[in-house]
Amino acid sequence: MSENHALWRAHVLANHILRSAPPPSNISLTRDVCLHTPPEVKESCGFDVKEMRKLLDGHNLEERDWLYGIMIQNNLFNRKERGGGKEFVSPDYNETMEQQREISMKRILYLLEKGVFQGWLTETSPEAELKKFVLYEVCGMYDYSLSAKLGVQFLLWGNAVKFFGTKRHHEKWLKDTENYLVKGCFAMTELGHGSNVRGIETVTTYDTRTEEFVINTPCESAQKYWIGEAATHATHAIVISQLEINGTNQGIHVFVAQIRDQDGNICPNIRIADCGHKIGVNGVDIGRIWFDNFRIPRENLLNSSLMFHLMESMLALLKILIRDLEHSWPLTSGRVTIASCAIYSAKVGLAVAIRYSLSRRTFSAVATGPEVLLLDYPSHQRRLLPLLAKTYAMSFAANDMKMMYVKRTPETNKEIHVVSMGLKALLTWHNMRTLQECREACGGQGVKTENRVGHLKGDYDVQTTFEGDNNVLMQQQKNVLLKERDLLERYTCEVAELQEREKAELSFLLSHQLSEDLSKAFAEKAILQAVLDAEAKLPAGSIKVNKVTVSHGRFFAQPCLTSKF
Numbered sequence: 001m002s003e004n005h006a007l008w009r010a011h012v013l014a015n016h017i018l019r020s021a022p023p024p025s026n027i028s029l030t031r032d033v034c035l036h037t038p039p040e041v042k043e044s045c046g047f048d049v050k051e052m053r054k055l056l057d058g059h060n061l062e063e064r065d066w067l068y069g070i071m072i073q074n075n076l077f078n079r080k081e082r083g084g085g086k087e088f089v090s091p092d093y094n095e096t097m098e099q100q101r102e103i104s105m106k107r108i109l110y111l112l113e114k115g116v117f118q119g120w121l122t123e124t125s126p127e128a129e130l131k132k133f134v135l136y137e138v139c140g141m142y143d144y145s146l147s148a149k150l151g152v153q154f155l156l157w158g159n160a161v162k163f164f165g166t167k168r169h170h171e172k173w174l175k176d177t178e179n180y181l182v183k184g185c186f187a188m189t190e191l192g193h194g195s196n197v198r199g200i201e202t203v204t205t206y207d208t209r210t211e212e213f214v215i216n217t218p219c220e221s222a223q224k225y226w227i228g229e230a231a232t233h234a235t236h237a238i239v240i241s242q243l244e245i246n247g248t249n250q251g252i253h254v255f256v257a258q259i260r261d262q263d264g265n266i267c268p269n270i271r272i273a274d275c276g277h278k279i280g281v282n283g284v285d286i287g288r289i290w291f292d293n294f295r296i297p298r299e300n301l302l303n304s305s306l307m308f309h310l311m312e313s314m315l316a317l318l319k320i321l322i323r324d325l326e327h328s329w330p331l332t333s334g335r336v337t338i339a340s341c342a343i344y345s346a347k348v349g350l351a352v353a354i355r356y357s358l359s360r361r362t363f364s365a366v367a368t369g370p371e372v373l374l375l376d377y378p379s380h381q382r383r384l385l386p387l388l389a390k391t392y393a394m395s396f397a398a399n400d401m402k403m404m405y406v407k408r409t410p411e412t413n414k415e416i417h418v419v420s421m422g423l424k425a426l427l428t429w430h431n432m433r434t435l436q437e438c439r440e441a442c443g444g445q446g447v448k449t450e451n452r453v454g455h456l457k458g459d460y461d462v463q464t465t466f467e468g469d470n471n472v473l474m475q476q477q478k479n480v481l482l483k484e485r486d487l488l489e490r491y492t493c494e495v496a497e498l499q500e501r502e503k504a505e506l507s508f509l510l511s512h513q514l515s516e517d518l519s520k521a522f523a524e525k526a527i528l529q530a531v532l533d534a535e536a537k538l539p540a541g542s543i544k545v546n547k548v549t550v551s552h553g554r555f556f557a558q559p560c561l562t563s564k565f
């Protein structure tokens with residue numbers, strides 16, 4: 001059946017070009033068929049879908065299904081039934097900002113009760129870290145607000161305590177964070193300084209008499225701004241600040257401040273305001289914080305040797321924009337998560353747009369002929385299929401990066417840092433470009449909220465800015481590469497060879513991937529390596545030169561295309 005379809009499509013294309021009579025077809029083209037039969041029912045799949053899913057998801061498939069199952073059981077996730085008895089979940093996009101914040105928190109508390117976050121900070125094995133990655137990805141596919149909220153709690157606040165703190169900090173806060181008895185935020189950015197962390201103006205001094213640190217916001221541009229979870233929920237904050245001892249600046253340091261009591265009241269000498277409505281992620285309460293000579297115990301300075309080691313190594317090795325925290329694990333793990341979530345968002349968008357392009361017909365090639373399926377137009381193929389191919393490639397690269405991260409050693413730290421900077425930028429930009437094309441490819445239907453693509457654009461847009469603005473990350477990556485010859489050579493010296501290979505074998509998969517830009521070439525090499533590794537394992541007949549097939553993805557909200565082109 002699918003072979004017939006492929007043949008028939010080739011006829012349609014030829015006919016379109018030659019303007020000849022419509023091809024003979026034993027496939028019914030009545031309106032009923034195209035309106036009522038989804039493509040995955042009409043067409044069978046020519047390769048092993050389960051194998052393909054295994055390859056694309058890469059790891060922890062059971063845990064993914066477990067979390068999907070937990071979500072679908074509870075009405076907090078807006079379960080809906082669609083044709084064929086299929087069940088879907090997706091957020092209710094009619095809610096106000098306040099309602100979105102409230103329900104996002106309720107969803108988290110429900111997942112907490114189900115044990116989803118167990119061990120997220122206290123278990124450190126590679127297996128535990130991989131499991132955590134997939135749970136973020138599944139949450140992000142459901143609603144990026146959910147994933148971003150968890151990111152603030154565990155990746156920013158939790159990991160800062162874990163990586164910059166010592167045993168006493170871990171004992172005090174990690175378990176309580178896992179159980180949401182402590183709700184954390186990460187206050188680095190200020191109104192006056194975002195990418196340039198060195199310029200932060202918040203000042204902390206030490207009072208030897210009381211043995212306390214005193215945090216102060218000396219001017220309006222020093223107010224902490226864009227702080228996720230600060231507007232409503234956070235009880236504790238990581239505060240990134242200049243440290244001044246006896247009038248001498250000691251550079252950027254990391255402190256913990258309790259900003260609300262357990263009943264949610266803001267502590268004295270702290271002022272908090274809301275950043276207001278945003279183009280996306282409105283389920284995350286984002287706020288501004290001012291400190292008015294706010295006192296914290298001296299133990300609240302996070303003082304692990306890693307912290308100081310990182311600061312020194314950053315200064316000595318990189319000498320780039322950062323006497324800041326760019327080389328730190330909280331941000332690195334955040335970037336790995338952001339990049340892999342971006343690819344899942346692109347997959348959802350493509351599933352929606354390609355599925356639609358296999359249902360929607362428009363214009364006939366000849367007066368009496370049937371209307372042509374959108375995907376049978378070469379222009380439509382050129383718009384969507386290279387993006388699909390790139391999404392495959394980047395999916396493999398994201399999985400490789402996760403593996404690199406969970407198996408990190410002191411020797412690989414620098415490489416992971418540089419790879420995650422490059423891939424965070426490339427994969428999030430790719431997601432935004434893909435979603436826009438998918439939105440347009442669905443015509444008017446793409447504008448409809450229920451079809452999700454527009455909301456994904458709004459929600460995921462911020463990924464190009466937070467945890468390192470993409471353009472700034474690219475510059476930083478380039479600066480590091482120019483200093484680190486071994487990394488540079490490992491990732492870019494084979495550019496000529498890659499170009500040959502691209503021409504010979506992988507033109508479709510890797511079109512536009514070798515840019516002249518050094519940083520992009522670096523990130524793309526990481527992608528290429530992942531593709532080459534994955535190619536060997538692809539199910540027969542699934543990806544070939546100049547030909548791409550897609551798997552039956554298991555997204556809740558949107559079933560995926562099952563056709564073969």
Ligand SMILES: Cc1cc2nc3c(=O)[nH]c(=O)nc-3n(C[C@H](O)[C@H](O)[C@H](O)COP(=O)(O)OP(=O)(O)OC[C@H]3O[C@@H](n4cnc5c(N)ncnc54)[C@H](O)[C@@H]3O)c2cc1C
Binds near residue numbers: 187193196226462468
């Ligand atoms: C929804 C949201 C949530 C956030 N959550 C948090 C949080 O929880 N905690 C936190 O601390 N921060 C958070 N942030 C802040 C975020 O990390 C910053 O917005 C980001 O680092 C960029 O800083 P900026 O906004 O000041 O932009 P800027 O640094 O001012 O950049 C503005 C533009 O200038 C360009 N630019 C900057 N420097 C250079 C340069 N050297 N050369 C060339 N071009 C340059 C950038 O590419 C960008 O296009 C959040 C932001 C948002 C929007």
